[in-house]
Amino acid sequence: MPAACDSKTGVVLLDTREHTPDHEHAAHLKLADGLAQLLGCPRLDPAAPATAADRYYYVPTETLVDPQRHAALGIRTEQDLFGGLVAYPYMATKAISHPLPADASFPPGWTDAFALQASDALLRGYTVFSKTDARTAARLLLLDGPVRIKPVLACAGRGQQVIDTADALEPLLADMDDQALAVWGLVLEEDLSEVQTFSVGQVRVAGLTCSYHGTQQLTHDHQGTEVYGGSDLIVVRGDYQALLQLPLEDHLRLAINQAMAYERAAEQHFPGFVASRRNYDIARGTTAQGHVRSGVLEQSWRLGGASSAELLALQAFADDPALQRVRASTHEVFGTPDLPTDATLFYQGIDSELGQLSKYARIREHDHSE
Template sequence: MDGTRFSPLTDHAQGSQPATAGQTAPNPRATTALALYFSRLGAPMYVHERVTLFAVAESIARLTGYRNAGVFDANEPSPGHVFFVPDDTLMLGEARELGIHSPCQLYGAVVPYPFAKTKAITHQLINTHATRPHGWSTVFAQNVSNVVLPGYTAFNIDDARAAAMRLLPLGALRAKEPLGDGGHGQAVINTITELDVFLENLPTEKITRHGLVLEANLRRATTRTVGYTMIGDRSIAYHGTQRSVINNHGVSVYGGSHLICVRGAWTELERLPMDAEARLAVTQARTYDRNANEYPGFLASCRNYDVGQGVDAHGQWRSGVFEASWRSGGASTAELAALTAFAADSSLRVVDANSVKHFGKPRKPPPGAAVHFCGNDPEDGPLMRYTVITRALRHAG
């Protein structure tokens, strides 16, 4: 690898956009190796998440035929022909240092600012004088305002309270920490007093740096998943639903995804039969996706959108994008299972894939399941993670 050093993959528990102007898009056929990359701003990971990330890298290596070279050593220069599997969305400068200029070079995404990889970008600011981070795109927030729930993002306490005062007449709101995932870092707020209590337990520096999302709370909510994934010359698009489970600490958290996947891209997805609610979710996710390019330097091969649908405090049914995930996440093993199935059988048209997270006493996985983790996570307790294909439809004739 031209002197570039990699760490071996050993103990898992330990561990289409155009090219930028003036640059030539890398030839994916020149790529020979794949490497995991732990980014500078990557969020902390549970052991089971880290193990599953290694499984994602191994799946991509098998799918592409790239040599699995282990963990990339960021202290060494990139040879330019490595396919990266990052733990998190990459910052633009970091990606450029790695030689990444195209979505063909990674499973994930690149954004120009840290806040742009979080749910903070989903909503508008309370007014034109509101505090905002450098690089904030007012245009993006305006353009997606009709496909998200009523809400605001705030970067100081005063703006957060002003946003809550405007939203509470609509009923209960949900406060979300932008870096929270899987249902963590959220609280339902019914009064300003409850918001003040919530803010007292949230460091001011955390709000200033990452922001705080305040949006209408939904009851009897369903979270739909819509996405598009490209690896090399293979791609799928999908829609589906998420499931919530109670973890070992008695908290409701993300428990997996059921994806209905089609070979191809957004156009092929929209041709699938689906109910009106699913079709609306796809339309809203695509609007959010198209506008992501308002952030300069944005590129992604992994585009996943959570869309919430439910009833607000006044009984009105609502639908809106919660957030984007442009990195390896809970649905990734299902995405890769579908991509692998399509690669193995050219007659397949639609594949249903399920990623499952089961907390508590281990149970026998279903036949044909690929188990990614089964054991005791030091922080999350006993759990099992697996993926299984549950349906495969072939072309007629």
């Protein structure tokens, strides 16, 4: 049964991006519809005129920046949105995942305290906000092996390059805008081989909390490029401690604990941070010296590729109070596949940029045991 929505008058999709692809917009609307059902509210057109009595639940397409500005919309706590809110732009990106090199420049609101507290959960690397500091960071990291250059606004690993020499950094820096770099930053990180990437996350909606661990799958688009193909999640009712009660392999238990440490550091050192949707990518791989390393790559405090599976899990827990665990998955398939009979379709059509695409989610393996 949906939760009562006596404090909210509707759910509104808040698209803050300059451009949203067709398939993403359709999936976002479907997600907003599902959240509205959970909350017992209608989904409203964002263009609908608001009155002083309106209290909306927002579904933003990005992590929101500037709590004071968004308080005017009524976004103050995690009960007001599916996503997250931070005080400064860099806090919304993977820039937080590393400290600065010594004597580096930094933007307003920067704190080294986050990386210091979360150090055991991080890979070796640096965040920089200028080209001069990027050169310094590269020289330091290259002493131990290849370095991965990671633009902080790119998704799904796009735009990343691996360098073996300091000279190889220069053409990459030449393409970067100094002003954007000063606001958003750039990550330089030890490059790992034989990498496995795990997802750890938590969502809190309509009085429900569920937490999960999972993996991502890759697929090929119509051009043959390897791209994100979906997520497979084990979702439990409750917080991260409930997740840790599962029988877990050591590397998974470590990944969950690293995500928790990363999140605690954010809650402690980022004033104004709130999030009802929390997702962390944790990489496990081998360094140039042959050491196995695990660390949080980045956070997602906004709706993401796994959110359709998160929604189905929330709905299952809401419908069945005895349910303790489910397996939920998302799938992005290029072409015209035969959909499984248990698929919940989020998009199917010819996207103007990607071509024929289907996006769906499934939920399986219901478990009532405690």
